Amino acid sequence: MADQRSGEDLVSEYLGQNRQLAQWVETQRSYNETSKQWVARREFILRNMEAFPSVQPGVPSTCLDRLLSLSMVWANQVFMGCSYPPAVMEKIQHMGEGIVVEDAPIFKSANSELSRGKRGAADESDAESLLKKAKTGPNEVVARATRPQKMAPPPQAPAEHQPFFNRLYKAVAWKLVSAGGFGPNLDHFEILRSCVESCKQTLTCVFVPLKDIAGLPASRTQKEGHVCEIRCHTVYLGTGYGRDEAAARAMASKEALKVFQGCKVTVKICRRRFKGRDVEDLLLLDEQPRSQGFPPALSYPFQDEQGESDT
Known part of the structure; x- marks a missing residue:
């Protein structure tokens, strides 16, 4: 400047x-x-x-x-x-180009620390040891570094997210009261969006064409339309299907608001399917017992790379 x-x-x-x-x-x-x-x-x-x-x-x-x-x-x-x-x-x-963050934190992986440790040890060794390390050590480190790293919600995540969703529960309750109660004629997405923003957060909507989702029954694979998944603060709220993205989002919002009809909402870590395998995900749940599993995840914010999921 x-x-x-x-x-x-x-x-x-x-x-x-x-x-x-x-x-x-x-x-x-x-x-x-x-x-x-x-x-x-x-x-x-x-x-x-x-x-x-x-x-x-x-x-x-x-x-x-x-x-x-x-x-x-x-x-x-x-x-x-x-x-x-x-x-x-x-x-x-x-x-983010041009944005300067003073004293930004530096994150180091275990692999980078291991690699640096091997280099330091090599500098202090004799020529024979250095040659031996050059033949074996670096290859081992690179192999570990390039392997996709599996991730999952940290165990403390539900407790960390719960205060926010307690506030959101109250905001949704008041909004529904002012709208005359939960019903099919409401703008469910607008209600959910406005309540989330009043709590200083934003919604994340992921859309996938229905034809791109594997494993559907043969009677549905030819149908046009989209599936929408809604998250807030990395926590899964609901999934919906519609003829286009707007309709899918509206249905997902309706499903998400149903969770707020109970006496309280709870953030939990649960097992879901994501690209053909089981993962641990953060979900917002009510007190109602569930007789069947959750919809497959369209997105997964707790994993560095998703390449393994495609194989």
């Missing part, structure tokens, strides 16, 4: 000149974000708004949902070291 001012200074000046935008963007801050994390993610949102021309502050849209979701993915990668599929990583790195 020619005037040597930081990105935070420029963003603050820009927001000072656009008060309405400043008020809106502050509503997008997550309840669990530190000031440092929020300042960085806020800059990400503002820098990339031009790439989403249909985004208007305060006006709900799928483009806005996508921008906010990408901002969370970028922040998770920068501040928590989360990994995503290569295409997603490339996109958020491109969108």
Whole structure:
């Protein structure tokens, strides 16, 4: 920057000149974000708004949902070291170009520490030992480093997420009361979206064409339409089918709101199918007993690479 001012200074000046935008963007801050994390993610949102021309502050849209979701993915990668599929990583790195995060955390894998330890030991050994390590050690390290790393929700995740969903439960309850109760004629997605945003979070919607889903009964494989999966804060809420993405999202939202009809909601780790194998996933559940399994997962935010799932 020619005037040597930081990105935070420029963003603050820009927001000072656009008060309405400043008020809106502050509503997008997550309840669990530190000031440092929020300042960085806020800059990400503002820098990339031009790439989403249909985004208007305060006006709900799928483009806005996508921008906010990408901002969370970028922040998770920068501040928590989360990994995503290569295409997603490339996109958020491109969108985050030019954003400087002072004293950003550095994440090291066990493989990198092992590799560094072997190099240090080799430097202190004699020539014969160095030659031996050069023939065997590096190959072993590379083999471990390139193997896909399986992940799962951490055991403490349900307890960490529960306070947020307790607040969301209250927000949904009041919203449904004001709407006259749960029913088929409600805009289920709008109710869910507005309640989630009032709790300083965003929804993530994943769409898959029905014809691309393997394992369906023969009578359904030829049907047109889409399946939608809704998550919030990495927690699965519901799945729905429709003739197009909007209809699928509406049905998934309706299924998600059904969970809020009980006396309380609970975040739990449960087994689900994802691309043909069992995984542990975070789900939001009510108190009702279930006689059958959960719908297969369309997305899985707890795994670095999903290549194994395709084999």
